[in-house]
Amino acid sequence: MSALATFAAVVVSAAAVALVVVLVRFNQKRLYIARCAAAAAHEQLERIYCLVDQTGTTTSNGYVLARTNKRVDNTACLIPIPTGLPDFPWAGRVVEVKVAETVEFRFVKSVAAEPWLLGRAYRPVRVARHQTKNRAEARNTFSPRWYVANSKELLEALWAVCPKYPTELLSYLLCVGGLSFEFEPIDQGRIGTSPAWVQDPEHQTCDKCKKRMYLVLQLPGTVISKKAFHRGTFFFFGCRAHPNETKTLAQFT
Numbered sequence: 573m574s575a576l577a578t579f580a581a582v583v584v585s586a587a588a589v590a591l592v593v594v595l596v597r598f599n600q601k602r603l604y605i606a607r608c609a610a611a612a613a614h615e616q617l618e619r620i621y622c623l624v625d626q627t628g629t630t631t632s633n634g635y636v637l638a639r640t641n642k643r644v645d646n647t648a649c650l651i652p653i654p655t656g657l658p659d660f661p662w663a664g665r666v667v668e669v670k671v672a673e674t675v676e677f678r679f680v681k682s683v684a685a686e687p688w689l690l691g692r693a694y695r696p697v698r699v700a701r702h703q704t705k706n707r708a709e710a711r712n713t714f715s716p717r718w719y720v721a722n723s724k725e726l727l728e729a730l731w732a733v734c735p736k737y738p739t740e741l742l743s744y745l746l747c748v749g750g751l752s753f754e755f756e757p758i759d760q761g762r763i764g765t766s767p768a769w770v771q772d773p774e775h776q777t778c779d780k781c782k783k784r785m786y787l788v789l790q791l792p793g794t795v796i797s798k799k800a801f802h803r804g805t806f807f808f809f810g811c812r813a814h815p816n817e818t819k820t821l822a823q824f825t
Contacts, residue, residue: 601737605744605753608734610641616733617641620745621697623726627719628700630710631658634764634787635696637795639745642693649796650684651789654696657764661815662788667808671797677789677808677820687761689795694748699765712765716742716755749792749805758805758825762790770805770823778811785809785819 621638635654649669653662668680669689687694700713713719720727720739730738740753749759757768767773767787776785789808793801804824811817 601740602751602753605734605737605741606751608741609639609744612641612733614641616729617695617745620726620729620733620742621695623723623729624700624719624742624746625698627723627726628698628713629702632698632701633657633660633710633712634699634762634766636699636714636746636765637687637689637694637748637761637763638697639748640693640695643691644688644693645691646688647691648682649689650680650682651687651689651763651791652684653763653788659812660764660786661812662810667789669791669796669806671800675793675796675801675804675806675820675822677806677818679816679818689761689791690798692795694761696763697746699762714746714755714757714760714768716746749794759792759794760790761792761795762787764788767807768805770825774821774823776809776819776821778814778817780814780817781811783811783813785811785817788818 617640634657651667653665653667655663657663665679666682666684668678668682670676687696700719701710702713703710717739720730720742727738730741734741737753743755744753747756747759748761750756758770760768762768764787767790777783778785786809787807788810791806793804793806804822807821809819809821
């Protein structure tokens with residue numbers, strides 16, 4: 573083997589070792605955060621979510637679903653839409669998600685005190701909303717880093733659960749569709765607000781009035797199916813003028 577070939581082999585080997593080290597450390601960090609979340613008391617998680625609820629400076633227009641450690645004796649996928657959202661005609665209704673050959677969203681008359689997805693309960697957490705500098709419009713903020721940077725109390729509450737990685741813990745808690753500690757919008761369950769597109773935006777329009785529809789619900793495939801559709805994010809849209817006019821859209825990675 574020539575000196576050049578030997579040098580190339582050494583470089584490749586070193587790169588492979590470095591990659592393995594990075595992956596091992598990443599996985600160790602991920603498992604540590606997941607264990608901290610699983611060990612958290614209900615009161616600790618509720619404290620965190622109450623503090624996130626308070627971070628906005630103007631009225632929120634939606635929620636993200638957050639992890640809890642509560643299980644329910646029901647494998648149905650039912651999402652009650654919280655009341656109190658401004659100009660949101662679906663508030664108080666319940667959405668059922670059916671998974672077969674396709675994913676179907678529909679409004680049902682079932683009763684659900686909280687979101688249930690495959691035997692787990694989730695907690696709707698308000699999305700922070702802020703006026704822009706010129707106060708002409710308001711914008712949503714989804715970033716866990718922003719929440720932590722703007723609330724010392726929130727940082728302390730997260731640190732009490734996960735001392736090594738408090739900010740990453742919040743990302744894990746608010747991205748229910750993934751098992752990572754990195755913030756990924758398409759892994760969020762969202763009620764109202766705006767969709768986190770996987771690909772190019774595919775805004776839906778009402779068949780009756782031809783106006784743009786609004787996001788009612790966004791769910792990653794991993795929380796509604798144990799096997800299928802794990803590479804998909806699913807969107808349920810509705811028309812404010814015609815609330816029973818709805819459309820479902822799927823995008824895949």
